[in-house]
Amino acid sequence: MAGRPTFYIDRCLGKSVAAALRAAGADVRVHDDHFAQDARDEDWIPDVAARGWVILTKDKNIRRRGHEREAALTAAARIFTLHSGNLRGRDTVALFLRHLDAMEQVALALRPPFIAVVGPTGIEIVRPAPDTE
Numbered sequence: 001m002a003g004r005p006t007f008y009i010d011r012c013l014g015k016s017v018a019a020a021l022r023a024a025g026a027d028v029r030v031h032d033d034h035f036a037q038d039a040r041d042e043d044w045i046p047d048v049a050a051r052g053w054v055i056l057t058k059d060k061n062i063r064r065r066g067h068e069r070e071a072a073l074t075a076a077a078r079i080f081t082l083h084s085g086n087l088r089g090r091d092t093v094a095l096f097l098r099h100l101d102a103m104e105q106v107a108l109a110l111r112p113p114f115i116a117v118v119g120p121t122g123i124e125i126v127r128p129a130p131d132t133e
Contacts (some may be wrong), residue, residue: 008053056080
C-alpha cells in the first residue's frame with residue numbers, strides 16, 4: 001500500500017508488537033530508538049506527532065491525564081490504544097495485527113488529533129476535548 005503510515009510503538013508495548021507489525025509489512029519505529037526509557041509522555045508525544053507518526057500504546061489513560069491529553073491534542077497526535085492494558089503479549093500482538101489494515105485506513109483518513117481504542121470487535125474513535133473526561 002503506497003503511503004502507509006509509520007507506527008510509533010510506545011515503550012509499554014514491548015518489542016514483540018514492533019516485530020510482528022514489521023513482519024506484516026508495517027513501517028514501525030520503537031520508543032527506545034528515539035527517546036530515553038524514562039521520557040515522559042507529554043515530552044515525546046509532540047515530537048512523534050510532528051514526525052507524522054501514528055502512536056500505538058496500551059496506555060488508554062493518555063486521554064484522561066491532563067498534561068498527556070493536552071500534549072496529544074495540541075500536537076495533533078494520532079493515537080491508537082488498546083481497550084485493556086492487561087492483555088498478554090501474544091493477545092496484544094494478535095489484536096493489533098487483526099486491525100492493522102483498519103488502523104492504517106483510519107490513520108490516513110481521519111484528521112488529527114484523535115485517539116482510537118482498539119478492541120476485539122474493532123476500533124472506536126474518541127476525540128477528547130481538553131475540558132472533558
